Structure formats: C-alpha cells, structure tokens
Amino acid sequence: MVTMTLTQAKDFSLERGRAAPASLSEAGDQQSSAAWNDTSVAYPAAGLALHQLFERQAARTPAQMALVFEQQRLSYSELNRRANRLAHHLQQLGAGADTPIGLFVERSLEMVVGMLGILKAGAAYLPIDASFPPERIVFMLEDAGVRLLLTQTSLVSSLPAKAAPIVCLDSFGWGDAEIAPLCASAVEPGNLAYVIYTSGSTGRPKGVAIEHHNIVNYVLGVAERLQFRPGMHHATVSTIAADLGNTVIFPALATGGCLHVIARERTESQALLAEYFQREQIDVLKIVPSHLAALQSGQHPEQVMPKSHLILGGEASRLEWIEQLRRLAPQCKIYNHYGPTETTVGVLTYHVAAPLPATQSGTLPLGRPLPNSRIYLLDEQGRPVPVGVPGELCIGGRGVARGYLRRPELTAEKFVADPFSPDPEQRLYRSGDLARYLPDGNIEFCGRIDQQVKIHGNRVELGEIEAALRAQGGVREALVMAREDEPDVKQLVAYVVPKRMDQPLWEGNALHVLPDGSPVAHLNRNETDYIYNEIFVLQAYLRHGITIEDGDCIVDAGANIGLFTVFASRLARNLKVISFEPNPAAFACLKANAMVWGSSVKCLPLGLSSENKSAELTFFEGMSLLSGFYADAATEQDVVKNYVLNQSDESLNNETWTQEISELIDDKLKTKTVSTQLRTLSSIIADEGIDRIDLLKVNVEKSELDVLMGISPDDWPKIRQLVIEVDLDSNLGPILSLLELYGFEMLVEQDPLLSRTELCYVYAIRPSAEHRLLQQQSAEEHRRTLPAADAEILTPVTLRNHLKKRLPAYMMPAAFVLLEKLPLTANGKIDRQALPPWSGASRATPANDSVMPRTETERAIAAIWAEMLKLDSVGVDDDFFDLGGQSLMAMKLVSRIRDAFGVNLPLRNLFDHSTVAGLAEVVDGLVWLAQAPSHGTCDREEIDL
Known part of the structure; x- marks a missing residue:
C-alpha cells in the first residue's frame, strides 16, 4: 500500500521520471479532462426501478433460463413469479419504501429470489454474509434498524436471540398458482435499493445507502460498455455482502443472460470450479485478481477462465500476470473495473488490448468513466491536477450514493458539494485514492492518502481492526499495517503492546486455547482436550470432599503439561505448587504454563520414586500421558483403544472397525527412550523445607506405589489429602494398605473416561473436624465455578x-508482533515506517521443541506448508494461520493437497483442523474412505485420540 499526502503525490510523479508532458498546457489539461468526462447518456429506462429492469426482460424472454444453482434452475417467468410471491408476503408484513430488510443466506437460488422479492416489495435489501461473526451481524441488524430478516432454516441458529422476525426462504410456500397483483409499492428512483456495510476507520462499520437510480444507471452503463448479450452465461463467485456481485447479478438479469450462482465450495476449489465452467460453458466472470490467481495454482489454470469476458476488480492487477492470462485464454476479453461502494459498484473500466500500457505502478490502468460518471483528480486545495500528476480521485455523476446510513457527519465529510456542476444538489465523493491521468485519458491508481487498504478485493479500514484489538483486555496499544514484504504478497500485520509485558507463551507455536479461554503450551490437541475434560469439566480431582483453598501447598507428581496447575491457580490464590515431570517435551510445556498461570510454582524435571536414582523413561511421541518407567506399548494400546471405543457408536464396534482403530493407535504409540533422574518425595520435602502438603496428586503410569514408598514415616503426617490414579490390577491393594496405615479415609472410583479399562481414582483424606471423606453420589455437586481466564495473557x-468474534475473516491479520512500545517520530507521532517487517521465516522458536512429522501424510503436508510459507521446517502442532497463512493461500494449499493425495479437501476442513497433525488426520480419513467404501458411514475426523 502507498500512503502519502497530495503534496508528496506530486513529488511521486517527478521521482518516477514522469512529470506532466510539456506539450500540454494547464488549460489543455483541463480541456482534456472535460472531454474525458463527457459521458452523458440519456437512457430511456433510466427512470425505472432496479427490479423493473428485470421485469422487462422477463416479459421479453419468459421461457429463457435465468438462474442456476448447481442442479436447480429457474426460467425468467419462474424467477419472476417467485419474487412476486415473496414480495406480496413481505408487503403484508410491513415492507415498504426505504425499509431495510436483512438478507442472511448462503449462496443459492433463494439468494437472488430474496433480493428481487425485497426490491419488488418496495424495500431495500441489506446483504449479510453467512460467515460473518455474530457480533458483526448483531451490529449490522441494529445499526440499520432491520425489522424483518430473510434467511434459511440451516442458518436460524446462527442468528442472535433478539433478531428481527424471520422468513425462511427454503421453507417458504412458493405454490404453483399465479398470485394477485402486488400492492402498489410506488418505488421512486430516489428510494433505497440496498445497503452495503463497509469497514469503518473508527472501528464501527458503516452502511452505504444506494438508491434505485444509482444502480439502474450502473447496470445500463456497464451492460453497454461490456456489450453483454442475451443468452450469455454469467458466473457470480463473490459474496453479496460486498458489491462485487452486483457487477454480474443485475446486468445479467437485465440483458437476458443466465446467472449462475456458484456454490461456495466451488469458489474455493480449482477442480470443482473448472468442472463447472467446462460443463456450463461460462461466458462472463467477475472476480478479484488474487482470488483468480489462487484458483489457478493447480495443474490446469486455463480451465477456470471464462469463454468471453473476464472482469477483474477490487484490487490492482500486475501487467505481467495479465500477459499470462492472455496466453491462457487468447479469445477472452479482459476488463479492469474500478469503483468504491459509495459510487455504486463501478465507475471506471479499462479494456485490455495489445500492447499493454506502460504504467509507473506496473499495474493495469483503472480506465475511463462509465456513462454518466465523472472523475476529477484534485490537489489539497480542490483544484484539478495536470495530466501525469497524482491527485485525490473524486467521483461525481449518477452513481454517487445517498450517503452513509444514519451517519450524517460522516456523509458530510466524504460526500461534498460538486464545484464542477451547475446543479447545486450534485455532490462529489472523495474516494481517498490517489490516481493520475495518463496522456490517453485513462486513469492509473497510485496509492492512498489514508490508512484504508484493499486485501484480496475487500476494503479494509485498519482503524477498525485496531479498535477491535484494543477491546481485548490485555492490549494496551495496537497498530495494523498492510505489508508487502514479499512481491505480490500483501498481508495484514498487527503490532501489539500488551498491558502485561512478560508473555511467556507468545513465541510458542505449539499452543492450544482451552474451551474456557486459557491459552496453554501443549503437545497434542486430542490429548490436551482429554486432560481438560478430566480436570476442568469433570473436576475429577475435587470429588468426595477433596478441596483446594487459598494458600494451599500442592505436590503434583506426573504433572504432564501442567493443566492441573493451571486449574488450581485459577481456583485459588497464593498457592505453593511443586510439579514433577520427567518427560522432557512435556516438562517444557509444564514450565511455560507454570510461568504464565502460577504465582509460586516450582517445576522439577524429575520423577518420584522409592529411592534416588536414574532410570530410563519410555516416551510415546503421540501420547505423552502414557509415558512412564513401566510403560508397555501393547498394554497401552488396549487402554487407548477402549477409550476410543467408549466414544464411538456401538454399531461400529465390529472386528473390521476394531482393526482399523488398532492400526491408527499403533501409529500414535511410537516410542522414544530418555534417561531421567528419580528422587524420593521426602528428599524433596527436606530440600524445599515443606512443612505441609494439602494435596498430593499422583498420576505416574504404574509408578504410584514407588512414589508413596518414597515418603518417610515422619513426612506422612504432613499430607492432608491424596488423589491417585491407579490400575486395579497392579498396586491398588498395597496402596490402600499404606494409606490405611497412616490414618486416611479412602474411596476407590472407576475413571469415568476409561470405563472399559482397569484405571481408577483413589481419594484419600486425613479426617479432621474440618475435612472428612464424602460418599458423593452426584457427578455435579462437587464442581466449582472458575473465575474468568486472565485476559492479560496474550498469544497470537x-x-x-x-478477532474472529468481531471481524470478517478477510480482516484477520496474518501475523501478530509483540512490541514493548510503538515507535515514534521526533515530533511524537507513531512512525509506521519504523515498524519491523514480519515473515513466516522470521518467527521465533517455540519454548518447547516442535514435534517433527511422524507419518508419510504429515511429512507431505509439512513439506507443502514449508514451501508455501517459505519456512525451513514445520512441526506437527504448527498452525497454518499462525505461521502467516491466509484464506487465498489456503485455497492454493487445498489444490496442492488434491494433487498430492487425489482427494477433494473442503477448504473449511483447513480452518477447523489448522495444524499439520489435525489436517493429516482429515486427509488420511478421506483417503481411507475413498479406498474402503465398505467401512460404512463412519468419519475418521470424528475419531479422537
């Protein structure tokens, strides 16, 4: 992104060696500008409403195909009838002039029927992308004053509880009979047609109000300029929540074209989109350049090119890429299209012809104005700049919107009186874009004069992202930039100054956010979820009278990654915790989590035993919970298999299914041996000067008795409570005898998560006036409510x-950089140019060693990630998006995976399983199902290990 003042913009042209041509005088420039703005066209249909353009076409070609979505098709008469029926119903519900009606739908036939039905009812539609986060949906509905909402049955649960009354389009009774004539809606050219929300620099999105005469002028002008003909097949691949789709939808339906609404899954997959384009012979495609480039990352990029018209817009297109497109599809006409939402979809077009023009920016020109649009390039004093000199691009004419919905102060700022028009009612829209005239009258984009950017065709106000970041409780300051540290790779980077300066988890890439919002270092997602369920949800270590109170001393033997420390530290204050973990990988996580969540925690890389010595620890790389000094892979496989079968549908528990589970578990139980030190608990008690232990938690995989035998008789009275996980077949008898000897009340209970195994808990309490063992019956009565997680603990x-809860996906930064303070200039302003660059290659090494890929699938996926993200190596717990991946790069990744494994991986799977390990499980499952259809309907994605 280029950001500069208009004064700097004048220097910009001189620095590039392209001053205004000496042969043109200033008067000549003004005459040329006037000629280039001579765009007046009197369209006979200019006084019609938008839907009336469609109705005229439906009357001319009633039987012609108008709308296609996958296997569903509607003729012009069928589409018109459905829209009429819906409009009649909406009018009965109170729809009328300038009334915004929400349109919250997936891509479908109903999407277009809903748009037309709302317009025919005399109202205005407010499109809402189904992928928007709930907070944004609520804001848009409330800010626009929506009193009625059209949606689909599958989306109702996504709507806020207090949403406006809804009409489900997929269950609406369309009927077969013609309905009575509509109530007179008396739509005027100045009535609202639709409202589209764009990003807001103050952190608050703003609704752009488009009137019927605005969009009608655009439809008539662009159809004429691009020479749309009846019978052409138009494809819309963009969200209706932006006005990109309007380049296609209404021009197609007003000119007798067939509109193809492309399913979202196809818009994200080259293979699926290419198949559709070849089958349906698509003529016209409007698309964002970066989206098209992502779709062309597979083996046959030419297959996603339309036959006749390619319309590019939303961001700049580099000339060398355009040359590639022309070679792919020589017969296809390529157009560049430009226009802010505030001036109705588009105001400039450029038809690519040979040879390509030479521009300073190396990108396609924006072109010349559409009919009844005027362009002025102005300096800071509002005067036209000479040809070749950049100025702010200001737009006049019939496309200029009404303004911002319910934002008069912002409307007055951006929509100003037009000094070049004799009509005092005419206004100019100040776009904030820098542009310059080329000698032939075409306009070249030069940058911005503010912090607005375009990311993959979406308009983004950086201030909105910054405001959302500052709303997070742990953020003191935030600043966001669109960086292009690599050629043609524009990414949003967020720079964050935290309220709490020490952030031990920030640089760790093996992180997991627990369901309660606590970020932790971890080794394996499914294993961490299991431990969380045991400790936080079931609160298994608090049953039968076991307590954790402020000031307690806790000894955690076999702490693993330290989730019990996190839990206890959330539950009580001023704890003293001593945690033991001999597994090096798990200990690294334990130490990081203790630094973040505990106030006084000592972590020791030791095991506890009956004597001080060294021993060999068997570590299962994929299942650290089963690591131990007596670990045996065969026995542990049975434990894990029973845990999986506990979760699965009993109808699947047959011999074939069990064999598949065993093979999957074998892969997880690859062993590694490490040498570690063992100490007795009494020696630790002496070293640390411990005078009491309020809770001794023991989870050491068959070494429980060894731990207890390392406690001297003098130290047993210091222990008030114990919870021990033990195997019924091993040391239970001796453990109970020992506890009885030292005066504890005891209770043995089966582990509810491992009901088909011999594992159980032993609860023991030394009886006193305040504490006694309880024969608890209910699984709920012991559970305590935890305070909210500390918001000042920050991680990417x-x-x-x-941000996911507040902003659309396209506004998500690719990277978060932690700073002690924001850099300032000499006069105290934020120095954006001094902010450090970011790239995936420069990410910090995590606190614990990354687990390297273990299977062929993991290795293949990691290699693809490393190549795409330009990294030396990728671990199985690395997150694609934390490493700098974004949605369009994800599309390329999915294409690469399809080529490598021969499976069609839906893009949503990458968002749901964004680590190498998680994605590898999904890919293995797809391959497995493709090769073994007789396995039934089970889904490998649902198997948790």
Missing part, C-alpha cells in the same frame, strides 16, 4: 480468537 492464538 487468543488474539485471533478474539
């Missing part, structure tokens, strides 16, 4: 999760 993952 928690910030990403925070």
Whole structure:
C-alpha cells in the first residue's frame, strides 16, 4: 500500500521520471479532462426501478433460463413469479419504501429470489454474509434498524436471540398458482435499493445507502460498455455482502443472460470450479485478481477462465500476470473495473488490448468513466491536477450514493458539494485514492492518502481492526499495517503492546486455547482436550470432599503439561505448587504454563520414586500421558483403544472397525527412550523445607506405589489429602494398605473416561473436624465455578480468537508482533515506517521443541506448508494461520493437497483442523474412505485420540 499526502503525490510523479508532458498546457489539461468526462447518456429506462429492469426482460424472454444453482434452475417467468410471491408476503408484513430488510443466506437460488422479492416489495435489501461473526451481524441488524430478516432454516441458529422476525426462504410456500397483483409499492428512483456495510476507520462499520437510480444507471452503463448479450452465461463467485456481485447479478438479469450462482465450495476449489465452467460453458466472470490467481495454482489454470469476458476488480492487477492470462485464454476479453461502494459498484473500466500500457505502478490502468460518471483528480486545495500528476480521485455523476446510513457527519465529510456542476444538489465523493491521468485519458491508481487498504478485493479500514484489538483486555496499544514484504504478497500485520509485558507463551507455536479461554503450551490437541475434560469439566480431582483453598501447598507428581496447575491457580490464590515431570517435551510445556498461570510454582524435571536414582523413561511421541518407567506399548494400546471405543457408536464396534482403530493407535504409540533422574518425595520435602502438603496428586503410569514408598514415616503426617490414579490390577491393594496405615479415609472410583479399562481414582483424606471423606453420589455437586481466564495473557492464538468474534475473516491479520512500545517520530507521532517487517521465516522458536512429522501424510503436508510459507521446517502442532497463512493461500494449499493425495479437501476442513497433525488426520480419513467404501458411514475426523 502507498500512503502519502497530495503534496508528496506530486513529488511521486517527478521521482518516477514522469512529470506532466510539456506539450500540454494547464488549460489543455483541463480541456482534456472535460472531454474525458463527457459521458452523458440519456437512457430511456433510466427512470425505472432496479427490479423493473428485470421485469422487462422477463416479459421479453419468459421461457429463457435465468438462474442456476448447481442442479436447480429457474426460467425468467419462474424467477419472476417467485419474487412476486415473496414480495406480496413481505408487503403484508410491513415492507415498504426505504425499509431495510436483512438478507442472511448462503449462496443459492433463494439468494437472488430474496433480493428481487425485497426490491419488488418496495424495500431495500441489506446483504449479510453467512460467515460473518455474530457480533458483526448483531451490529449490522441494529445499526440499520432491520425489522424483518430473510434467511434459511440451516442458518436460524446462527442468528442472535433478539433478531428481527424471520422468513425462511427454503421453507417458504412458493405454490404453483399465479398470485394477485402486488400492492402498489410506488418505488421512486430516489428510494433505497440496498445497503452495503463497509469497514469503518473508527472501528464501527458503516452502511452505504444506494438508491434505485444509482444502480439502474450502473447496470445500463456497464451492460453497454461490456456489450453483454442475451443468452450469455454469467458466473457470480463473490459474496453479496460486498458489491462485487452486483457487477454480474443485475446486468445479467437485465440483458437476458443466465446467472449462475456458484456454490461456495466451488469458489474455493480449482477442480470443482473448472468442472463447472467446462460443463456450463461460462461466458462472463467477475472476480478479484488474487482470488483468480489462487484458483489457478493447480495443474490446469486455463480451465477456470471464462469463454468471453473476464472482469477483474477490487484490487490492482500486475501487467505481467495479465500477459499470462492472455496466453491462457487468447479469445477472452479482459476488463479492469474500478469503483468504491459509495459510487455504486463501478465507475471506471479499462479494456485490455495489445500492447499493454506502460504504467509507473506496473499495474493495469483503472480506465475511463462509465456513462454518466465523472472523475476529477484534485490537489489539497480542490483544484484539478495536470495530466501525469497524482491527485485525490473524486467521483461525481449518477452513481454517487445517498450517503452513509444514519451517519450524517460522516456523509458530510466524504460526500461534498460538486464545484464542477451547475446543479447545486450534485455532490462529489472523495474516494481517498490517489490516481493520475495518463496522456490517453485513462486513469492509473497510485496509492492512498489514508490508512484504508484493499486485501484480496475487500476494503479494509485498519482503524477498525485496531479498535477491535484494543477491546481485548490485555492490549494496551495496537497498530495494523498492510505489508508487502514479499512481491505480490500483501498481508495484514498487527503490532501489539500488551498491558502485561512478560508473555511467556507468545513465541510458542505449539499452543492450544482451552474451551474456557486459557491459552496453554501443549503437545497434542486430542490429548490436551482429554486432560481438560478430566480436570476442568469433570473436576475429577475435587470429588468426595477433596478441596483446594487459598494458600494451599500442592505436590503434583506426573504433572504432564501442567493443566492441573493451571486449574488450581485459577481456583485459588497464593498457592505453593511443586510439579514433577520427567518427560522432557512435556516438562517444557509444564514450565511455560507454570510461568504464565502460577504465582509460586516450582517445576522439577524429575520423577518420584522409592529411592534416588536414574532410570530410563519410555516416551510415546503421540501420547505423552502414557509415558512412564513401566510403560508397555501393547498394554497401552488396549487402554487407548477402549477409550476410543467408549466414544464411538456401538454399531461400529465390529472386528473390521476394531482393526482399523488398532492400526491408527499403533501409529500414535511410537516410542522414544530418555534417561531421567528419580528422587524420593521426602528428599524433596527436606530440600524445599515443606512443612505441609494439602494435596498430593499422583498420576505416574504404574509408578504410584514407588512414589508413596518414597515418603518417610515422619513426612506422612504432613499430607492432608491424596488423589491417585491407579490400575486395579497392579498396586491398588498395597496402596490402600499404606494409606490405611497412616490414618486416611479412602474411596476407590472407576475413571469415568476409561470405563472399559482397569484405571481408577483413589481419594484419600486425613479426617479432621474440618475435612472428612464424602460418599458423593452426584457427578455435579462437587464442581466449582472458575473465575474468568486472565485476559492479560496474550498469544497470537487468543488474539485471533478474539478477532474472529468481531471481524470478517478477510480482516484477520496474518501475523501478530509483540512490541514493548510503538515507535515514534521526533515530533511524537507513531512512525509506521519504523515498524519491523514480519515473515513466516522470521518467527521465533517455540519454548518447547516442535514435534517433527511422524507419518508419510504429515511429512507431505509439512513439506507443502514449508514451501508455501517459505519456512525451513514445520512441526506437527504448527498452525497454518499462525505461521502467516491466509484464506487465498489456503485455497492454493487445498489444490496442492488434491494433487498430492487425489482427494477433494473442503477448504473449511483447513480452518477447523489448522495444524499439520489435525489436517493429516482429515486427509488420511478421506483417503481411507475413498479406498474402503465398505467401512460404512463412519468419519475418521470424528475419531479422537
């Protein structure tokens, strides 16, 4: 992004060696500008409403195909009839002039029927993308004053509880009979046609109000300029929540074209889109350049090119890429299209012809104005600039919108009186774009004069992202930039100054955010979820009278990654915790989590035993919970298999299914041996000066008795409570005898998560006036409510999760950079140019060693990631999006995976399983199902290990 003042913009042209041509005088420039703005066209249909353009076409070609979505098709008469029936119903519900009606639908036939039905009812449609986060949906509905909402049955649960009354289009009774004539809606050219929300620099999105005469002028002008003909097949691949789709939808339906609404899954997959384009012979495609480039990353890029018209818009297109497109499809006409939402879809077009023009920016020109649009390039004093000199691009004419919905102050700022028109009612829209005239009258984009950017065709106000970041409780300051540290790779980077300066988890890439919002270092997602369920949800270590109170001393033997420390530290204050974990990988996580969540935690890389010695620890790389000094892979496989079968449908528990599970578990239980030190608990008690232990938690995989035998008789009275996980077949008898000897009340209970195994809990309490063992019956009565997680603990993952609830996916930063303070200039202003660059290659090494890929699938996926993200290596717990991946790069990744494995991987799977390990499980499952259809309907994605 180029950001500069208009004064700097004048220097910009001189620095590039392209001053205004000496042969043109200033008067000559003004005459040329006037000629280039001579765009007046009197269209006979200019006084019609938008839907009336469609109705005229439906009357001319009633039987012609108008609308296609996958296997569903509607003729012009069928589409018109459905829209009439819906409009009649909406009028009965109170729809009328200038009334915004929400349109919250997936891509479908209903999407277009809903748009037309709302317009025919005399109202205005407010499109809402189904992928928007709930907070944004609520804001748009409330800000626009929506009193009625059209949606689909599958989306009702996504709507806020207090949403406006809804009409489900997919269950609406369309009927077969013609309905009575509509109530007179008396739509005037100045009535609202639709409202589209764009990003807001103050952190608050703003609704652009488009009137019928605005969009009608655009439809008539662009259809004439691009020479749309009846019978052409137009494809719309963009969200209706932006006005990109309007380049296609209404021009197609007003000119006798067939509109193809492309399913979202196809818009994200080259293979699926190419198949559709070849089958349906698509003539016209409007698309964002970066979207098209992502779709062309597979083996046959020419197959996603339309036959006749390619319309590019939303961002700049580099000339060398355009040359590639022309070679792919020589017969296809290529157009560049430009226009802010505030001036109704588009105001400039450029038809690519040979040879390509030479521009300073190396990108396609924006072109010349459409009919009844005027362009002025102005300096800071509002005067036209000479040809070749950049100025702010200001737009006049019939496309200029009414303004911002319910934002008069912002409307007055951006929509100003037009000094070049004799009509005092005419206004100019100040776009904030810098542009310059080329000698032939075409206009070249030069940058911005503010912090607005375009990311993959979407308009983004950086201030909105910054405001959302500052709303996170742990953020003191935030600044966002669109960086292009690599050629043609524009990414949003967020720079964050935290309220709490020490952030031990920030640089760790093996992170997991627990369901309660606590970020933790971890080794394996499914294993972490299991431990969380045991400790936080079931609160298994608090049953039968076991307590954790402020000031307690806790000894955690076999702490693993330290989730019990996190839990206890959330539950009580001023704890003293001593945690033991001999597994090096798990210990690294334990130490990081203790630094973040505990106030006084000592972590020791030791095991506890009956004597001080060294021993060999068997570590299962994929299942650290089963690591131990007596670990045996065959026995542990049975434990894990029973856990999986506990979760699965009993109808699947047959011999074939069990064999598949065993093979999957074998892969997880690859062993590694490490040498570690063992100490007795009494020696630790002496070293640390411990005078009491309020809770001794023991989870050491068959070494429980060894731990207890390392406690001297003098130290047993210091222990008030114990919870021990033990195998019924091993040391239960001796353990109970020992506890009885030292005066404890005891209770043995089966582990509810492992009901088909011999694992159980032993609860023991030394009886006193305040504490006694309880024969608890209910699984609920012991559970305590935890305070909210500390918002000042920041990680890129928690910030990403925070923003997901507030911003669309295209506004998500690719990277988060932690700073002690924002850099300032000499006069105290923020120095954006001094902000450090970011790239995936420069990410910090995590606190614990990354687990390297273990299977062929993981290795293949990691290699693809490393190549795409330009990294030396990728671990199985690395997150694609935390490493700098974004949605369009994800589309390329899906294409690469299809080529490598021969499976069609839906893009949503990458968002749901964004680590190498998680995605590898999905890919293995797809391959497995493709090769073994007789396995039934089970889904490998649902198997948790």
